[in-house]
Amino acid sequence: MNAAMRPAFPFAALVGQAPLQQALLLAAIDPGLGGVLVSGPRGTAKSTAARALAELLPEGQLVNLPLGASEERLIGTLDIETVLRDGSVRFSPGLLAKAHRGVLYVDEVNLLPDALVDALLDAAASGVNTVERDGVSHSHDASFVLIGTMNPEEGELRPQLIDRFGLMVELQNCFEPLVRQQIVKARLAFDLDPQGFRAAYALQQDAYVERIRAAREALPQLVFDDAVHAHVSVLCIAAAVDGLRADLVMLRAARALAAYEQAAAVTTEHVERVAEAVLMHRRHDRAARDNAAPNQTSFDADEVSSQEVASSTSGAAAASGDSDWGYLPPEPAGITQVKGVIPLSAKKR
Known part of the structure; x- marks a missing residue:
């Protein structure tokens, strides 16, 4: 085959x-x-x-x-x-x-x-x-x-x-022994008798087909209220995503989940359950840095202030001949005596 x-x-x-x-x-x-x-x-x-x-x-x-x-x-x-x-x-x-x-x-x-x-x-x-x-x-x-x-x-x-x-x-990779055993047993059973294995799941498969069909029909009737929009915005801003694609996808994914579960409306719970799949590849590392922004800003200001103080103090020290702040005092240059040089005659110059 x-x-x-x-x-x-x-x-x-x-x-x-x-x-x-x-x-x-x-x-x-x-x-x-x-x-x-x-x-x-x-x-x-x-x-x-x-x-x-x-x-x-x-x-x-x-x-x-x-x-x-x-x-x-x-x-x-x-x-x-x-x-x-x-x-x-x-x-x-x-x-x-x-x-x-x-x-x-x-x-x-x-x-x-x-x-x-x-x-x-x-x-x-x-x-x-x-x-x-x-x-x-x-x-x-x-x-x-x-x-x-x-x-x-x-x-x-x-x-x-x-x-x-x-x-x-x-x-x-799965490192739970019981789960690994279930996966392997299912695969071996399928390979041994594919048709018999599939027959055991026929009712569940038919249920999936019907739920997908019904969810597609219900999709256009579901709307988002302001609470759902607000929650999506909060999650996307916290993840520091680029653009608005994450917001749109999260709303549509939440709506699809609500339709699959035959819910009357899209809720923030639906949003929470799809958020990780939407944000996993869009979340930026800078989100963590932004959360620490106030402390970081204070540190930077202190650092700049210290640098400015050091610069002005060192300039004053240099003007006064002091050697503070890492400036070295001038060292006298050595003088070496040279023997007298006999000048050349005008013809040889």
Whole structure:
């Protein structure tokens, strides 16, 4: 059986991956969040989770973007000769078109060329892919759940790109014996009898599909009150994020969570539960420095004042011939006697 036909490990059977499962479900409910970036070492079920999510979506389509893909393979191509000859646009779809209503999975996204990352993030956020060439353009729907994985040991994404992922989850190696045993037992059971294992989780899988469908329908009816807006602002300011993307993503993620739980309104509790995934890759170190700003400012003022006092005192000391503040007194230069020199005659000069 080839890889494309292999049954996927059930989403409901994932063990010890609650934060990742929540982030993936939120992105499935609202693909406009901008996708999920999953960071972690090898062997932490990143690709397994991506395949598991794909079959919960309407098309059940998982599209892999290989590292060696060209930009044309990703966004598609336009046949300019046809335009010039017939006046009609002939478009050859790329992977973004194929991933519509499914999952676009990018393994080791941190190793992907920046141009490709820009293109897929644009499409993930807007739900539309536009191809332009020689003044001719073509657009098509490209609503998909973007899942990018990376191993931080192999390099980081540029800050400008990592910020554009809606949510981020950081996976760690599991060092709890009981959890490791559950994961291994589940995997061995699946490998031994995939169909039987999947049948045991069929009802839970169907429940996920129905909840995603219902949440998507409920999404437009949910609104944010002033308390939710205020709480989002407080969290984003405390994290010292750049721009307003974090605020927008946090509001949309909280709304998606409320819709998934069939809540009547978005609350600050929903905001709290999605905040870490929104801020993990946007939080700046300067937030800690800003919290200590008053003390630091006082210290700097004292330091400057001491420097000014030292400078003025040393200048006065120098003028008075004193040697304080590190100034050394002048030392007399030694004089060496030289024997008399016989002058040359005018002819030899």
